[in-house]
Amino acid sequence: MTAMARDNDTSGRAPRAPRARWAAGRSWWADLSWTGRVAAVVVLAAGLIVVFGAAIAPYSATDLNPEALLVAPSADHLLGTDNYGRDVFSRILVGGRATLLLALLCTISSMIVGAIVGITSGYIGGTYDMLVMRIADVLQSIPSLLIALLVLAVFGSSIPILVLAITLVFFPPIARIARTAALQVAKLPFTEAAKVRGEGTLSIVFREVLPNAAPTLLTEAGLRFSHSLLTLAALGFLGLGVQPPTPDWGLMVNEGRAYMSAAPWVVLAPAAAIALVVLAVNVVIDESKGGRA
C-alpha cells in the first residue's frame, strides 16, 4: 500500500504559520471546531487505553473459555466473546496497547531516521545529498506494503522487524520534508550568523535547523502515525504482522472473519477501533494545519 498517496495536504489552503498553532496549546484548542475537539478527545482516550487498558480490562485477553463461545454483547461481555470465548472488550483494551504502541514506535523510528537523513542531506548537499535523495526516490517507487511484505518474508515477523520494515517504507517522504526545511533554514540570516560565530555543523543543525523544521515535522509525525496504524493493521490482517495470541486489532479482524455472519461483533469491534483512531488523528491533523475537515 503506498501510503504516500494518503499524505497530501488536502486542506486546500495556503499554509498558515503552523508554528504558532503547535506551540501555543491553548489557542490550538480554542481554534478547533467541535468535531476537532471530539477527535482530540478520542486521541486522548486512545492514549489512556495504551496506559491503563490492560489494568481496566475486565477479563484476560488470552484465556480461553469454552463455556462462552461467540456470546453476543451483554452486561457481562460488553462487546461479546470470540470463537475461543475470549472477551472482545478486554482484547480491544489490551490489544490497543500493543497496536498503538507499535504504531507509535514505528512513527518515532521513521521520524528520527527521516529527520537525520533529510537534514544532513539538505545541510551537507553535494554528492551526498544527490545519492541519498536518489535512494529515497527508489524506495518510494516500490509500493510501501510490498517492501514491508518482502522484508517480513525474508526476516520473519517480529516486533523489531516490523519496526524496521515500516521505517524503511516511511522514512523517505519524511527525509524529503526535512531536507526542504533544512534547505530553507540554511539560507536564513541566523544560520549564517551561527556559521560566522564559528559553530560546528552539528551544533547548527540541532540548535538552528531542527527547531525551525519542528512544526512541519510534527504534522508529518501525526500523518505517519495514522499510516503506520493502517499499514500495521493491513499486515496484521494478512497474517504477517503481530503474531497470535497477541490481541492486535488487525489480527483480530482477520481471526473473526470466519464468524462474521454468526458473530459480527468479533470483527466490527476491532475494525471500528482502528477506523476511529485513524479518523480522529486525521481530523486533528487536518484542523491543526488550519483547514476544516
Add this chain to the structure above:
Amino acid sequence: MVRYAAQRVGLLLLTLALVALVIFTITSFLPTDAAETKLGILATPESLEFVRQQLGLDQPVLVRFWSWFGGALRGDFGTSLVFQTEIGPLVMARLANSAVLAGLVLLISVPLGIVLGMWAGSREGGAIDRIISWVTLTAFSFPEFVWAILLIFVFANILGVLPAASIITGSPFDDPAKLVMPVATATIVVLALTIRMMRQGTVQTLELDYVRTARLKGLSEWKVFRKHVMGNAIAPAVTATGTNVAYLLGSLAVVETIFSFPGIGSLTVQAANNRDVPLLAAAVLLTSAIVTTANLVADLIVVGLNPRLRKS
C-alpha cells in the same frame, strides 16, 4: 519534448535497476539460500556444493545480481519454490487479471473524482464542500479490509445479491458479478484520494490573480470556471492519477486476498506467507515497474500540457 522524454525514460531504467538492487539486497539477507531450500532434508555438504554451483550461487554478488536482473529484463524470473513452475508466465497471467480490476477502478474513480473534487473546490467552505470533505476523510480512514468486510457483510451475507468470493478460473469477464465488490472496495479509497487532490487543485487555482481578474471583468461563474480553472486543475488530476496507481497496486494486495481474486496482489501476499522469495521478488519488481511507468506517463502528460516545466 522528445529529448526530455528520452531523458526521463533513461532515468526510469536507472530507477528500475536500483529498485531491483534494493529488492536483491533485501533477499540476500535470507538465512537459508536457494540450494538449502531446494534440497531440504536431503542436504549434505557435497550435494549443497553441487546445487550451489548449478544455480550459480558460488558466483560473486554482482554477477548474481546481474544474472537475476538481466533475466528479469528478458522475462525470465526463475522458478517458484512453491508452485514449482516458471515465474514469468504465472506472474503475467495474474497481472492480466489485476489489470482488469485496476482499469475498472481508475475508469470509475478518475472522472468521478475530477467532477466531485471540482464541485467541492468551487464551493469552498459551503455545505457541499463540507459533506464531501467529511465523507472522503472517513473513506480513507478505514483500512481497505474493513470496507471489504462491511461490503461482504451487507451484500453477500444480509442481502445475498453478490458473491462473497471472487475466485475465477477463466476470463475475469465471464462472471462480472464477481468483479463488483473487489472493484467497489478499491474504488472507495482511491476515489476519496482523487477527490481531495482535485479539490485542493481547484481551490488553489481559484485563488490565483487571473481568476480574480476574470471575475472582476464580469465573466459569469461558469465561464470563469470553464475558461480559466478547468485547464489548470487538470494537471494535478493527472499527477494524482499517477500517484494513485501506486496506491492502488498496494491496496490490491489486500483486496484481492480478501476476495480470493487471482491477481498479482494476492499472489504477492501468498508468496510472502509461503516465503517463496524468488516469486515474491519478481512480483514486487514487476509491480514497481508498473508504478514507475505510470508516474512517468503522468509526468510526461503534465509537461506536455505545460512546456514551462521542461526546464526543471
